[in-house]
Amino acid sequence: MQSLNDLKILDAIERFRSIRKAADHMSLTPSALSRKILALETQFGVELFERTSKGLRLNRSGQYLTVYARSQLAEFEKVRGELQAIKKTTSGHVRICASQSVLESFLPVHLARFQLNNPKVTVSINHSSSARAMTDLQEYHSDIGLCLNLSDHTDLSVLGDADQEIYAVVTTSHPLAAEREVSIAEIARHQIVLPPQGSGLRLMLDQHANRENTFLTPAVESNTYASIASACRNAGLVTFGLSLYEQTEDGAGNVALIRIRKMPPANVRLVKLHGRTLSPAADKLARYLGNRMRGRAVADAGQTTPQATQG
Template identity: 35%
Template sequence: MTNRHLMPLAYVDVIARAGSIRKAADRLSITSTALNRRVLALEEELGVPIFERLPRGVRLNTAGELLIAHIRAQMSDFEKLKSQLSDLAGERRGHVAIACSQALLPYFLPECISAYRRAHPAVTFGVAVRDRQAAEQALVDLSSDIALVFEPVRMREIQVLIAVRQQIHAVMAADHPLAERATVRLRDCAAFPVGLPAQQYGVRHLLDMALVRSSVELSVALEADTFEFLRHYPAHEHLVSFQIPVGLPMSGDRDDIVSRPVDTRDIPEGTLYLCQLRGRTLPVAAAKFAADIERGLEELYA
């Protein structure tokens, strides 16, 4: 994805991410000696060192941090230029980098990406699973073009493209006693073992806040950092886990698993944000795909 005149700078980016010249050389399929020579040549050209040499690797110094911000901005701008030039040629090309919560992976995002690629098969995608804080950071360091974040941690550097409300759902086996109800209360869930997402996730944040405000005590049988596990486990035990609608099958309940909304008097709705870095002009392919995502979220949840 990088042209030849940016290649020496791209090497610095790979080294910074790997934390080691040897590891970076392996990823770039060149020798560590050759890669080190290129770094030394660049440092000589700049007149300052950019890496601090450590016993077990390297890390960027202050000059290196300034350089890496410039490098990533240049690489991002080049991707935008390629996409714009492809538009002029009448051919849709480009690459879209997405950082997102796990909930987007099983249903919503695959449908959106496949629909886009049917219309623009030359566009490639990179999908990185990130918790809410890491997803925002991916926008800041330009490793992602757009992010889909549930209950963000900070918003100062982020431009929101669309925000949709998401009611927390309880997930359970189809034969679970609570499955007969249209809506469940948090106190109903307290009568059964529950599975909770790890603390870095927005769903857990809303649950913890709700428990602080109430007298309900949940019997936590398991905790996991994967929603895929929490979505499927209730088929094996009368346990209740929690999810947001975008992470549930769009066609409704499965034969063995169902979901029921939790009363908003107990757990208020959260917000799913589609966002980009504030002030950044996205590459054409990323901007067009973001517009498709925005329309899809509006149709489902507006």
């Protein structure tokens, strides 16, 4: 490979499936990017892409080389971070894959707090199911993952682990807001907003409702936090969140969190690919998030929450 930009070409084309969009992303003209693609194929002696009417698509050789390219870019981030550590600063880019419920209730506020103390660390987040997280980590799409009810796997190292209670979330003016605990059947009598079928939280809620001979019929079903939060705040619908939700700005003042009777807890795990050395930026963020998760678990157990290590 001639440069890091050559490595980034493969990743950009896989993501955008378009010469024009990939070229815009890399600040190149489409013709310049096309020449670089031909140069890569000449260098390796194989075609890397399939040309279709819908644009470019990686073939098997291209997919193999893209995984290698991402691993090299991740290694570069690690080395760059180590060099910055010599200067006693932390910089770099961290990629996180996260289940929707964790993305909604935990990451936004804690990433903001981390970046206040680490302004040279940038973060990108991919919404990913727990089943998809393994592939994201193996193929270097992500550095770390925050997943709901993730099964044990020899390819993953667990950096943080916490059981999380699932709450009904309502505005303080909702009829249920005064209750400390309600059954899933009582919740089902109200209009509710749910994540889509197949998501980890939705699966747990449907299974619990089935055990209690109740059926949850959503008035609104959405896979975006903004629309779920809007339906709760503005339309008075009931939604659901993890106990991690209590740490967010939304968790204080304008909403009430109500325990769901007999509802089993969810498990949230912070993971990385086994054997992979994280960049200093990713390692620092992982340690920060792990500390916050452990602090929440202690608080849920009715103990004093320890002061988490600040980023």
